[in-house]
Amino acid sequence: MLPFNKLVNTKLFLFFTISLFISFSSIAQRAVDYVNPFIGTSNFGATNPGAIAPRGMVSVSPFNVAGKQNKHEKDSRWLSNPYVHENEFLTGFSHVNLSGVGCPDLGVIISMPTVGELEIDHLKYGTTYKDEIAKAGYYSTTLDKSNINVETTATTRTGVSRYTFPAGKANILLNLGLGLTNEQGAMIKVVSPTEIEGIRTVGGFCYYKPEETYPVYFVAQVNVESDEFGVWKKTRKESGVEAEWMGYNGKDRFYKNYYKEVMGDSIGGYFSYNFDKPTKVELKVGVSYVSIENARENLERETSNLTFLEIYHKTELEWNDLLSKISVEGGTKDDKTVFYTALYHTLIHPNTLNDYNGEYPKMSTRETLKTNGTRYTVFSLWDTYRNLHSLMSLVYPEQQLNMVNSMLDIYDESGWLPKWELNATETTTMVGDPAGIVLADTYLRGIRNFDIEKAYEAMVKSADQINNNPLRPGLKNYIEKGYLTSSDAGSVSTTQEYNISDFAIAQLAQVLGKKKDEERFRERSISYRNLFDKDYKLLRPKNNDGTWYSPFDPLAGANFTKNVGFIEGNSWQYSFMVSHDADYLIRLMGGKRAFTSQLQEVFDKGHFDMANEPDIAYPYLFNYVKGEEWRTQNMVNALRRSYFKNAPDGLPGNDDTGTMSAWIIYTMMGIYPVSPADPMYTLTTPVFDKITIELNPKFYKGRVLVIEKEGTGNINEVLLNGEEHKSYFINHFELVNGFRLKFLLE
């Protein structure tokens, strides 16, 4: 038996050997090399280039949204991301961040290396920067003011930075005042000349529930002992007679070499150095939503004894493993970059909430619970039910199973399924009741080893409980009249969302043999028909008395302006959002020709919004009309080319925690899950010549799913396992049973 140290070294040696082997044998060929984390960091994509591990609790993102020097400044406008590509003034690196969300939150525990005398005003220590590099699990830049090179990487729960300081005085700041969130309040305590621990308040996402703020705990360790350390505090200015005695009134306080807790609205800690030569310092920040002890355990279990580079290589391998579940051939380098970056973006949220030891905070009360699997968080379900979760079911079914179980845990803990869950708080952002759609969709795609009876019970509860129902406001009108009325918020949109949720219940009831429920919910799922105004061939709000809401402007509500009847969209952008009843919608619209013409008008007249969810399936709806499928292929390709690029503005808008990314992944593979809770895909021309998805044998019969194309134009013929497939729709199980899908193009 080898002594433990030897064992570790041997393992590391093997690790590096393999790592180097992969690097040399497959330069620029690994999936991970195609990730460009800058995609989505402009044009309000709201992603960030910070280093993160797959579904990490922690990321280390450059923070460049504070200070009027920046074009997009966090306090001067609505801004929900810690980084904007065209901004130029950087004030640190935030350790907990959201990617592709619409409201500001987190963006705290901000570290910053500086040189010279200690300066704690971020507007003064902030700097321009250059030579940015971002990869999966890695970010680097050089700060102009100090000439410090900063590199960051991360494990699931620990952010790791490497600062290369010039000789001279140097400082590492941990600013707990600054943050993307508007929440204030922190505690900080120096544990030793190499360790600081603390707590920062976050929460209040979208400003809906100020009472749902909560602490994030951290432990920060440096690998070079500081010559000085301390804490600072920005104080409120006191007035009154005694204030005149306080020479320091309202001024910053400094506590040098001080080991006790400091609390306040705006505080921070620092390590200071006096380097006689250029020196690298590694900073590790372990995070937890349970306790400081857990943050420390997370850090130690995930990173102790490992250097920055070892950690980065480990995280990079994890990324490559996951991304390589899909391999592609053909297409340009940019195509591959767009594709793998999108896949990377779908692997950020939902992210890990539980600590290394399994502990996580219970919904709302935040009591400590324990999970055996992974407790996921950040369920932005109004977005992700449309495509992201079915993609996870297809490519990462183990993860999707864990997500479903997390949703059921949330039901157990709070009595309700999640709507927009964030770090164990229910933000109740957006409309509809999307969780059940994901549960049904997952089950119907063959991922069945979860408690489906509990899932069903939870879905029916939110569908039927009229009073005190946080998920379905307006349910009374919906059940009695079949629709919400103009006095309800977003009455048409919400009716449509409830229809889709009820369709999901019906679909599930069918396979569970619950006939009565199936009938009841199938009936409920088409009640949007009551809101179809034949004169406009569009959906239109109705008043309480059943009359049409007037005046009605089908264009009102675009670009996120407020509108009666619709949420984040107008009637054009919502009226076709009934894929589960597409055939009937075609009849309502006056038949196939009229439907096609009406749908084409959405695009021709510029009503279509690629940047928001209600209409993102629209380009696929031409497939419902035999002979018009070319329009889908043309439209999808046009949209792909104009909105998805290998560039910071390479997303059409907010990534919505990976929903836009899931759209482009499916689209580039030639399949799209056009009707959630219906386990099928509709087809379009794939971008790549060959796509191979490695299927998980625990869930699927097939070893791999292969999609190929021959030719370059529109689809001429589709072959399934070599046999002609006449439909533009294909069942999920035909794909995951190992059949080969081949597109013969013109």
Next chain:
Amino acid sequence: MLPFNKLVNTKLFLFFTISLFISFSSIAQRAVDYVNPFIGTSNFGATNPGAIAPRGMVSVSPFNVAGKQNKHEKDSRWLSNPYVHENEFLTGFSHVNLSGVGCPDLGVIISMPTVGELEIDHLKYGTTYKDEIAKAGYYSTTLDKSNINVETTATTRTGVSRYTFPAGKANILLNLGLGLTNEQGAMIKVVSPTEIEGIRTVGGFCYYKPEETYPVYFVAQVNVESDEFGVWKKTRKESGVEAEWMGYNGKDRFYKNYYKEVMGDSIGGYFSYNFDKPTKVELKVGVSYVSIENARENLERETSNLTFLEIYHKTELEWNDLLSKISVEGGTKDDKTVFYTALYHTLIHPNTLNDYNGEYPKMSTRETLKTNGTRYTVFSLWDTYRNLHSLMSLVYPEQQLNMVNSMLDIYDESGWLPKWELNATETTTMVGDPAGIVLADTYLRGIRNFDIEKAYEAMVKSADQINNNPLRPGLKNYIEKGYLTSSDAGSVSTTQEYNISDFAIAQLAQVLGKKKDEERFRERSISYRNLFDKDYKLLRPKNNDGTWYSPFDPLAGANFTKNVGFIEGNSWQYSFMVSHDADYLIRLMGGKRAFTSQLQEVFDKGHFDMANEPDIAYPYLFNYVKGEEWRTQNMVNALRRSYFKNAPDGLPGNDDTGTMSAWIIYTMMGIYPVSPADPMYTLTTPVFDKITIELNPKFYKGRVLVIEKEGTGNINEVLLNGEEHKSYFINHFELVNGFRLKFLLE
């Protein structure tokens, strides 16, 4: 063997039996019954009537200094106490308080019972109050707004309150925003429906060292489970675009039934109830300067299983035990009340810093250390070296020994003896180098089982180290010229203080056989003579070049106005402060007659200030002139009668952590330690017919010291053990060897 429960009950039964026996057998005769904690709560006495155990870390004081309704409001003027008797608007009960100090600090962890809906604005929940009762270890009042009766008591480290609520909605608030200190910053966390823990920042005493703030930890428990609990937070108002979305911007936040940490500059916690009948709730608040865990342990070790009344009776017994060390006969009830209340006030500070388990924070760095004895804190030594510590040596030598050891611990921890130590911070308030005087005085009075060599080393260090000496600024001038110069702060006062300190070193060197040092420091101890201006027959500042500072106004500097040469006093109030060289001063003044006349002028012309330390020994100085002792007796009696009363304004001014109280205790016993570090007393007419001090046999040969008087006028003859004692000075050892002192009056 009895089972444990039985044992406890038996013990409690015995306890009550004894307690009742004492109560019934000695109604209004126990020493403790003469304590009136309202004395000193007006006329800037700066005491408070809060419940406290002897030398307690915790007291529970009514807090009535917030809100413009109050005549003396904490933010409208300089105010250093949580309670003023003539104020009328009460906003809670603070759990850590200082008694008789000159700068605001502590006055935090403020509890308040209220009725009705939760209201957290102290200006709204504050109230007038009535029926105040204060005793040693007990305070009670009834709140007008709510009709709640509040009673408080305390153990050494735990404050205990009993609230009698009417039926209906009720709340117990713990306000961590409000405080006497101007420091902000706290953390709070609800542990269960009956427990809240937290941290509050305090410190910055006298606004000298804002970096020397530190945390006080607490655990609060109620004995009735709350129906609701939570935390509130007062937020800073955000500005900017996003602020417009925050409907709650700048408004108070509430976190109901929330179990996680909340941090901020102004926060609080609460328990709420719905009582169907009038209900008593007991609140216990354990405190620590080390950790929350220690605060909890303090609470549990000192109070668990004990009810409010059991705790009060235990604390009352402790008080009575200590106060009964001196018993008095004769005198009026008011005389006894003034006497025992003064003794009570000398038993508040210095107070306990260490936790039940012995842990306490190290000076400055606040690392956790452990003591076997008691680590005392609040050493206001510029005040207390004059009389309080010699009183402790006489009556409570065990405590004084612990105090001396605490001072030596401070030396070990910080490299310097204390000057004005407060909760392990050195505030460096006031002038002089007083610690050594106390060390020498204690040793010279026979309390010798401490490390005198270390003490001596520490004293010499501060006397000789010219650079980086925090205790003796101006030392270079002092050593080279014999005095500080007008460019040094308080040059005359400080020279005098250093003289006394050097006298103490010489006195100690003498008994330690360090001849050379003795000579050197005895020489240094009389250097004030350089500042004696024969024209004025007063001390006068000198310039750097040795010339007199001009213009010189001997009256400038009275009433705490700023003045060149003198600190908190004028030349008249300082010129006689050389008891250790009184005979020579008499010669300097021009002989006995001139001296007497000059001293008498201090009183006749109103230069004397009974409210501050420099001149408090003046009335005893006539004893240095044979035949003029009657002046001392007359003057002392006149001062006693006009300044010391059984009334809120019954102290001449700030109690200075018991220094004024020690003055009146000595004075009423007929002895006064007129020259610190000289183990003797000078004599005056005692107030009581007979005074018996129970001596501690571990330290003194005598069992008791008895002082008696016969007659009513001035002193005719003094008998020591029945023999005539011709001097008006008496050696400490003559008294503590069990001799009887008898005054035969005219």
